[in-house]
Every structure is written in structure tokens, then in C-alpha cells.
Amino acid sequence: MKQIFRLIIIYSIICSCSHKAATEEKTTESSKQNLVSLSPEQVKSVDISVQKLSNHNISSLIRVNGIIDVPPQNTVSVCMPLGGYLESTTLLPGMPVTKGEVIGIIQDQQYIQLQQDYLTVKSKLAFTELEYNRQKDLNQNKASSDKIFQQIEMEFNNQKIALSALAEKLKLIHLDPKKLTDKTLTKSINIYSPITGFVSKVNVNPGRFINPADVLFELINPDDIHLNLKVFEKDVDKLFIGQKLNAFNNNTPEKKFPCEIILISKDLTSERFVEVHCHFKNYDKSLLPGMYMNADIKVNNSDKPSIPDEAVVNFEGATYLFIASTNKSTFEMQKVDLGSHENGFTEVLNSDKFKDKDIVIKGSYTLLMKLKNKEE
Numbered sequence: 001m002k003q004i005f006r007l008i009i010i011y012s013i014i015c016s017c018s019h020k021a022a023t024e025e026k027t028t029e030s031s032k033q034n035l036v037s038l039s040p041e042q043v044k045s046v047d048i049s050v051q052k053l054s055n056h057n058i059s060s061l062i063r064v065n066g067i068i069d070v071p072p073q074n075t076v077s078v079c080m081p082l083g084g085y086l087e088s089t090t091l092l093p094g095m096p097v098t099k100g101e102v103i104g105i106i107q108d109q110q111y112i113q114l115q116q117d118y119l120t121v122k123s124k125l126a127f128t129e130l131e132y133n134r135q136k137d138l139n140q141n142k143a144s145s146d147k148i149f150q151q152i153e154m155e156f157n158n159q160k161i162a163l164s165a166l167a168e169k170l171k172l173i174h175l176d177p178k179k180l181t182d183k184t185l186t187k188s189i190n191i192y193s194p195i196t197g198f199v200s201k202v203n204v205n206p207g208r209f210i211n212p213a214d215v216l217f218e219l220i221n222p223d224d225i226h227l228n229l230k231v232f233e234k235d236v237d238k239l240f241i242g243q244k245l246n247a248f249n250n251n252t253p254e255k256k257f258p259c260e261i262i263l264i265s266k267d268l269t270s271e272r273f274v275e276v277h278c279h280f281k282n283y284d285k286s287l288l289p290g291m292y293m294n295a296d297i298k299v300n301n302s303d304k305p306s307i308p309d310e311a312v313v314n315f316e317g318a319t320y321l322f323i324a325s326t327n328k329s330t331f332e333m334q335k336v337d338l339g340s341h342e343n344g345f346t347e348v349l350n351s352d353k354f355k356d357k358d359i360v361i362k363g364s365y366t367l368l369m370k371l372k373n374k375e376e
Contacts, residue, residue, distance in 0.1 A: 034333040036322075036371040043329055048363035050324045053354055056306045056345045059298035062238065066229035066276075068291045074221040076195050081172045083212045084108030087188055091202050091217060097193040103217060104191035106210060111173060115185050118166040118177060125159040132156040197221040200289070222283055227259055229295055230273040238299040239264055239276060245297040247278070257284065259295065298342075305351035309344055311361040312336065313368045322360035322367050331360060331367050 038046065089104035097103060135152045138144040167177040173189045201218040204210060227247055231239065239261060246256040259278040268274060278295075280287065313320050319338055322331045336354070339347030348354060360367065 034371070035330060036333070036367050037330045038370075040329070046363055046366050048324075048328070048366070049361050050328065050358040051307070051311075051361045052356060052358065053305045053307060053348060053351055055303040056343070058304050058306055058340050058342045058345060058347050060340050062231070062235050062297045062299055063294065064229050064231050064235075064276075064297065065292065065294050066227055068225060068287050068289055068293060069228040069277075070220050070222075070225055070289050074195075074197075074224045075200070076197075076219045076221070077215045078103070078191065078194070078217040078219060079212065079215055080106050080189075080191065080210050081212055082108070082110060082114075082169075083210050083214075084111065084189070086204050086206050086208050086210055086216070088206050089191075089202070089204070089216075091199050093199050093202060095199045097195075097197060097199060097219060099193055099196045101193045102190045103193045104204075105188050106191060107188040109187065111189055112185060112187050114166065114169055114173075115175070115180060118163070118170060118180060119182060121159060121163045121166060125156075125163050128152070128156045128159050191216065193219060195219055195221045197223075220289060222287075225280065225283060225287060225289065226262070227278040227280065227293055227295065229276040229278060230269070230271075231276050233268055233272050233274055235299075236264065236274045236276075239297065243297065245278065245295050247280075247293045247295040249291065249293050253294075257287070257293075258282070304339070304347045306341075306345040306347050307359055308361045309341060309346050311359055311364055312338065312346060313364045315368060320368075321354065322364050323354070324358040324360055328358070333368070333371060 084106040085108060087105040087107045091097075091103055132152050132155075135144055135149045139146065139149040170177045170180065174192055175186075175189070197220050199217060200220045202216075203214070203218075204216045210216060241261055241264065243261045245259050245261070247259050248254075248256050258281040260281065261276055262279050263277040265275040265277075307321065311321055313322070313333075315333075319336050320333045321336045322333055324331050334353070337349040339349050341347065
């Protein structure tokens with residue numbers, strides 16, 4: 001029995017040694033495959049520069065997304081306080097409008113009645129005012145009783161109140177009471193744009209009856225259009241008011257829209273996001289409310305071990321650096337883990353692996369081409 005156990009132990013040791021030897025052989029073979037050597041003549045002809053890792057100021061990057069939004073004060077719903085039938089409008093969603101421009105015409109018999117009431121009260125007030133002044137003189141001379149004077153005074157005040165109330169109603173429908181005469185009565189009232197911007201929604205059509213509470217049009221003033229971003233709660237403490245960022249959309253990611261953070265919400269959404277509001281540095285007509293956007297925010301500026309971007313080579317979906325031997329004629333391609341990059345430099349995450357080593361920063365792709373040719 002002891003003999004059997006002894007044989008099993010010996011067999012295990014032999015297998016372990018064989019596996020270790022195979023592993024070492026495989027590692028050595030893999031290492032040789034990543035080596036490229038240059039002859040003295042090639043070293044002279046190929047422009048190769050080496051450099052050790054150095055620290056550079058590099059920002060970390062947070063990528064977030066959100067939508068273009070307009071604050072409530074820049075979105076205007078156009079209503080008609082007294083209602084009526086829409087006579088005409090030429091508005092379509094997306095059309096530009098100017099403040100004071102006629103955007104629709106509405107008509108109703110109540111407008112005629114309102115103007116008639118105003119002119120009637122105005123006429124009565126003129127007569128009542130004459131009578132009031134006459135009774136006032138008579139009362140001062142004790143030629144009439146106080147009761148008669150008080151009655152005419154009350155009537156005079158009531159007429160003034162009625163005229164003022166009707167004048168305000170006329171102003172609600174954009175009619176100037178001072179210009180209203182019996183010859184300027186109209187059944188149609190103009191609807192004017194209260195802002196300069198563009199049309200967001202058209203909710204009516206000619207011939208439709210409009211109730212006072214109905215929204216005819218929705219207009220947007222793009223001057224204060226902003227970007228509403230959703231930021232994870234773990235990244236909120238890295239942001240601050242006035243921080244710069246670049247926004248872009250998926251259709252044209254190369255086109256950047258500079259922004260600045262103007263407000264950071266103090267509440268978390270149910271998805272654990274914080275809303276961050278940003279102003280666009282310059283308004284672009286291609287930016288529309290509701291449009292989906294991405295944004296890159298630079299945070300945590302610090303000195304990090306890094307190498308020039310041109311030192312990195314991409315091969316079969318991975319990134320590598322070439323490490324030069326002491327005599328600068330043999331180079332080994334080693335895998336590198338990269339972080340953020342800025343101003344021509346890229347952060348090296350596994351920097352301990354390359355500490356104090358001569359890294360090829362110029363001519364890396366020449367070495368890669370030679371290495372691939374060697375394998376073929």
C-alpha cells in the first residue's frame with residue numbers, strides 16, 4: 001500500500017514539473033513572438049525615440065447624457081381670454097415668429113358687443129360728468145339738496161368704474177380704448193406673438209371655436225435654451241457651478257457644443273440621478289428642445305504617469321507599448337492599460353510595469369509592421 005502511495009506522489013510531482021515546464025516554454029515562446037530586433041543599419045535608418053514614463057496633468061472624463069430643455073419662463077402658451085372663432089392663421093410648427101407679429105385672427109359677436117358697451121358707457125359718462133359738475137355748483141350755492149348731489153356723484157363714480165373695467169377688457173383683446181370710435185368697430189381681433197422665437201405647437205385650425213382656456217399656440221424663446229444632464233450620484237461631488245463641458249449628439253459626434261454648468265439639483269431622481277442644468281455658450285439653430293445629447297465633463301485635474309499618444313499601438317483589439325533593450329536594437333511589445341488622455345498624452349494605468357523602462361515614443365508603428373512581417 002505504501003508503495004502505491006509513493007508511486008502516486010512521484011507521478012504527481014512529474015506531472016507538475018511537466019506542466020510548469022510547458023507553461024514556462026509557452027511564456028518564453030510568447031515573449032519571443034513579441035520581440036523585434038533591428039540591425040545596426042536599420043537602427044540608423046529608422047527614426048526611433050525612447051522616453052521613460054513621466055507625469056503630466058491629465059483630467060478624468062465623465063460621459064453623461066441628457067436632453068435639450070427650455071425653462072418654463074421661455075415657453076409661452078398663447079390663449080384668447082374671451083374666446084371666439086379662429087378666422088385665420090398661417091403658423092406651422094418650427095416657423096420663426098417676431099414679438100408683436102400677427103399670428104392669428106379671431107372673431108366673435110361678443111367683441112362687437114364689448115366695443116359697443118364701452119362707447120355707450122363713455123358717452124353716458126360724458127353726460128353724467130356735466131350733470132355732476134352742475135349739481136356740484138348748485139349744492140355749493142345751496143340751490144339743491146345734498147341727497148340729489150350724492151346720487152349724481154354716485155352715478156358719476158359708477159360710470160367711471162364701468163368705463164375703466166371695459167377699457168381693461170378691450171386691452172385684453174389688444175384693442176386700444178383711446179382709439180376706439182363708432183367708426184372703428186370691428187368683429188375681428190388680431191392675436192399677436194408675445195415673444196421672438198419659433199412655434200412649438202399649433203393646436204387649432206381656422207373655423208374652430210376657441211374657449212378662453214384653450215391653448216392656441218405654444219411658442220419658444222430659444223435665448224435661454226439649456227441642456228439638462230443626468231449625472232450619477234457618485235459623480236456629483238466632482239462637479240461645480242461654472243464648470244465647462246462639451247456636448248454633442250449621436251448624429252454628428254465630431255461637432256462639439258461648449259456649455260457651462262449653471263445649476264446642480266439637490267434632489268435625486270428615482271433612478272439615482274441628479275439633474276444638472278447647463279447653458280450653451282452659443283445657441284445653434286440645430287439644437288431643438290427634446291433632442292437627446294451626450295456630454296463629456298473633465299474632472300480631477302492631477303499629475304498622472306503618462307506617455308505621448310503616438311507611443312501607443314493598437315493590435316488585434318488591444319493596446320501595446322514597445323520597450324527598448326539596453327542597446328536600443330531589440331524591442332519587446334508589451335500590453336498596456338490606458339486611462340484618460342489630454343493634450344497629446346495618455347494616462348498609463350499599469351504604470352508599475354513600465355517604471356524606469358525605455359518606452360518607444362516615436363517609430364512604434366514601424367516596429368509593429370516589422371514584427372507582423374516577421375510572424376508572416
